[in-house]
Amino acid sequence: MSIKHRLREFKAGMEPSIKETKFMLGRIKQSPLSVFGIAIILFYIGIAILAPLLAPPTLKDPYMIPRERFYPTPQPPSEKHPFGTTEDQLDIFYGTIWGTRIAFWVGLWVVAASLAIGLVVGCIAGYYGGIIDELLMRFTDIIIAFPSLVLAIAIVAALGKSLDNVLLALVLVGWPGYTRLIRGEILKAKQDDYVEAAKAIGASDFRTLFRHIIPNTIYPVVIVASLDIGAIVLTAAALSFLGLGSPSGYADWGQLITISQNWIYGSSQNPWEYWYTFIIPGIFIFTFVLGWNLLGDAFRDILDPTLRRR
């Protein structure tokens, strides 16, 4: 069967979902909070794309924050440094702008990789069932239930401190969640009549999966993924904060906050002397995660079957 035919089949299977999507988007527009969430995310996408323009890189690795002249203490916001500088004269503005790219990088990569693994393993478990399913589910249950940060710390300790290893650790901690999700949907679909019918006609396993089951899993996955990105970025920031992520001087929000810890108290006359060192990066993290959480919440409310009304 030609690729064109397969594609056409896939599109046909997707059609009801596409109609649903249009309806959903309409509903989303009605909720002010979700619009706010989308606005935040679009704003950050803008910043991430425009990073080279907003904060032109001067070093070979654009993710290393450039250092200026040496001052012993962080410098307050000025024309040259709109957000001020932190320890060792790292430009906070540069760090937070390029940190946006890192945030998207981490969030999207972890979700994509976890989802990919989850799809494969979930399909195997769901479709073949039996003892394979049992064992896989026990195993994933334990990972899901185990405190994620603790596990991630252990993994990064084993692999070495770096942002890439943080990503890897988060993927290792995150894939079971998606596995369960996909497997659940497959089990549900297995009971559906059209899968039985397709099998009766003699459709191959792969085709059944592709055309019928996968399009139906898109919605739950979208909800979980969008809520998840927020949590992932928070955990990654926490790992960076603890010192297990990118090296010092890297444009990473968590990194910026960890080096600001020395400056939480200013002089006795002005305890908030160095507020910009930790407040500004923190606001970036907070609003970024808030945007995704609002979006995920909105998706969840909208896709809640009891609230759906045509």
Next chain:
Amino acid sequence: MGLRSYIIRRFLLIIPTLIGVTLLIFFVIQLFTPEQRAMLYIRDPRQIADIDDIIRIYNLNAPLHIQYFIWMSELLSGNLGFSHTAHTTVVNALIQRFPATIELVMFAIPLTIVIGVYLGVISATHKDKIVDHITRSVSIIGWSLPSFWLGIVLIAIFFGGFGVFPPERLSISVQRYVTSTEFIRYTRINTIDGLLNGNLWVVLDALQHLVLPTVTLTAISIALIVRVMRSSMLEALNKGYITMARAKGLARKEVVNKHARRNALIPVVTLSGLLAASFLNGVVITETVFNINGVGRFGVNAALNFDIPAVLGFALFSGVLFIVANLLVDIAYAYIDPRIRLG
């Protein structure tokens, strides 16, 4: 069948879960090199010179299942290795630091549950009014805040700005007193020890230091409880037994508190497993930010300093704590919902 037999059955179920956790940790261990893994079996730093011997004795290059058995037998005999950051065995290090973690958690958990449930109930009974909107907003904000950042900001505001609620566990003078011979450390939990020694100053000092870490730890987990409690309360309030209770002549408040709430708590209790994990994560961050010498900070420190036995011991310890927490949650669940006891 009753509560008692359910509890016994549930206890027995711990064994397979424990095995599962050890398997998980074992897989993480395999990510290390044999030299690093050898450190797990050493109790005394002087043995490091004979590392090749150790690798041979413990078969660290043998197939996985053999290694697993060897490791498990070491574990069961109480050997988690030697921690070079703590200068003592891992087991010792964990025991020394555990009280600090307990002190933090013993205030945070009840606070989180009580406040979370209360806010959830109010939110549901005043649905769509101002209270509800405020609670939900605070809830989603709490869910989006980086916990370490919250801790830092709180320190900056209260300690940096107003000079109250200092970080760490005790002020320097009190710390000196507590480690002196005049003070008996029964539990090494300062608030309790202070009470047992009849010394109110120690108690107050410890409490003062506990305020910000507890708030940070609570804020992390409370959003989840409020959200689940609210939705399960809304569901419970729609049920038939609510109308029946009112038809019997009970006041609205009593109906909410007595009939709806207990049913609404059921999903919250099942969620508490998740909450236990969230607390363990939170403890790691909070102890680091506030410089509290507990199990969490120990683990992070170990990870930063390549103290492998300590990191793994910490992970294992967290796993055990976590299993115990889940056990307690399940028992609470059976207590609240009699339908579960039939199994």
Next chain:
Amino acid sequence: MKDLLKVEDLVVKFYTYEGVVEAIDGVTLNLKEGETLGLVGETGCGKSVTSLSILVLVPPPGKIESGKAFFKGENGYFDLLSQNEKSLMKIRGKDIAMIFQEPRAVLNPVYTVEEQISEVFMVHRIKELSERVLNGIEEDLRKGGSLRDPIYRFEKKIYKKILKNPNSLSPKILSKIPIIKRYQRRLKKEARKEVVSVLRIMKIPDPDRVADMYPHELSGGMAQRVVIAMGLGCSPELLVADEPTTNLDVTIQAQILELIRELKEEFKSSVLYITHDLGVIAELCDRVAVMYAGNVVELADVFEIFKDSLHPYTQGLMESIPRPGVEFKSIKGEVPALINPPLGCRFHPRCPKGMEICTRVKPKRTEAKKDHFVMCHLYSGS
């Protein structure tokens, strides 16, 4: 016989997202002392809402817009719909009790049968129970010489307070303090005696064991008996039964009906029995009110309704009862949605005897024959 309950022009509306539902559109009915009044109609005609309105328990977004519900009290009739919540709480469960459909949905799954039935006693008969407790304490004190005497004296003080004022604050506070709250054990023992005795009246076998059971351990029939026990526990004057046998097996249904009939005799209650089952109406009721789309279209003696019904809807209902050898007839059309009810008489779109005036003017309630009320232009003499 005098009227026990008289509902006049009850109007209830539901303010939903889709619009305002005119659920109850001016319902008038009366229930006489000692009788069983049946309230019959299709699903959605408003029977449940009417019954909930009597106790002012209509859930939001419903609102009782206007109307009166006169109930015969000690000092004459008073309007239930204009009472404050505090007075209503005294009436609910005691003077007017209500039982519902689907017993297991109406019982709280996390409390035992005893805990739920004794609630009614604690709310309404606490003085009586406290007196019994005090007698028990006196007994214990008279036996004398026990180490527990000071405890008994303390308990005596608490119960005297409760006797004087059931809502007094100090016993409530004391009931929260761990060891002291054990004073409640005496009260709970007395309540349990009452619970077991009422379960026995409900013909529940082994009432002692059943009292400690949870709702999920009960069969459908047993659960409904427990619900009835909750309703009749304080010997109410009026029992409102909202389809109590609808979801039960036919054999159980028969048992429950028999039980209700006996209990009505024993407790001397009047019953407002809501159902869509004409068979039950025939068996149990003295008079019948027929409801359609939020109105009582006919109200008469049960024999009149079955033999000589006046309203076209009632006639349609009677004809649609399946009979061997007779061709099956049904009322054509569907029940209207009450967001946009038909103008004039709400039945006119389906009425075989519809006239021009029915499409414009809402018929008035008239007494077509003695004690036989209809809401239909055929009888309004215009």
